[in-house]
Amino acid sequence: MAEPTIDGRVSPLAHLEERMRAAAVTGARGVTLVERPFLTMVDLRVDPASETADRIGKALGAPLPRRCGHTGAAGPHTTLWLGPDEWLVLSRAEASQVTAELKDALGGDPGSVVDVSANRTTLELSGPAARQVLEKGCPLDLHPRAFGPGRAVSTTVGPVAVLLWQVDDTPTYRLFPRSSFADHLARWLVDAMSEYHGPEVP
Numbered sequence: 001m002a003e004p005t006i007d008g009r010v011s012p013l014a015h016l017e018e019r020m021r022a023a024a025v026t027g028a029r030g031v032t033l034v035e036r037p038f039l040t041m042v043d044l045r046v047d048p049a050s051e052t053a054d055r056i057g058k059a060l061g062a063p064l065p066r067r068c069g070h071t072g073a074a075g076p077h078t079t080l081w082l083g084p085d086e087w088l089v090l091s092r093a094e095a096s097q098v099t100a101e102l103k104d105a106l107g108g109d110p111g112s113v114v115d116v117s118a119n120r121t122t123l124e125l126s127g128p129a130a131r132q133v134l135e136k137g138c139p140l141d142l143h144p145r146a147f148g149p150g151r152a153v154s155t156t157v158g159p160v161a162v163l164l165w166q167v168d169d170t171p172t173y174r175l176f177p178r179s180s181f182a183d184h185l186a187r188w189l190v191d192a193m194s195e196y197h198g199p200e201v202p
Helices: 014-022 051-060 095-106 130-135 179-197
Strands: 032-035 040-045 071-074 077-083 086-091 112-115 123-126 152-157 160-168 172-177
Touching (some): 014 032, 051 071, 086 095, 123 179, 130 179, 152 179
Antiparallel strands (some): 032 123, 040 112, 077 086, 123 172, 160 172
């Protein structure tokens, strides 16, 4: 069982850490599932055609993505498009630092910068069979001709709404469910992985 962090936080899926590890499969049909907790996530809203959006892009090191499914990345930050005037900024930097930098870039102009790091957790599904596992319960066309590295969209996996981001062509996917739905999604994914594992995970 995972121990609390030094600041007392316990991730939404700490209680399933061993079960997810036991579900891992190696080889040509391999797939793994891990939680990447406590990532910085900042919700950003601003008029994409404004000078403010340009300032924010400079603060992030890359322009804000302008189309559904597109992402932008520079340094520790990755920005995912959520809507015509909304983005989710993921970062390896501290949430307070990212929030302060974005608020400074926003200035007094219309828009909002909100730390939503506690709102979601992150599940990482990776391996040759990762796409096949997701296809059991995701309505998207995940074939490489339609969805590839750098793409991120809101969808469902099983019965759970998620933000789905393909990180690389391993393939590795990061799924961002609301923390309160993370347990259900993790159990669904473990069950979907069992076909590749052989015996069902207890």
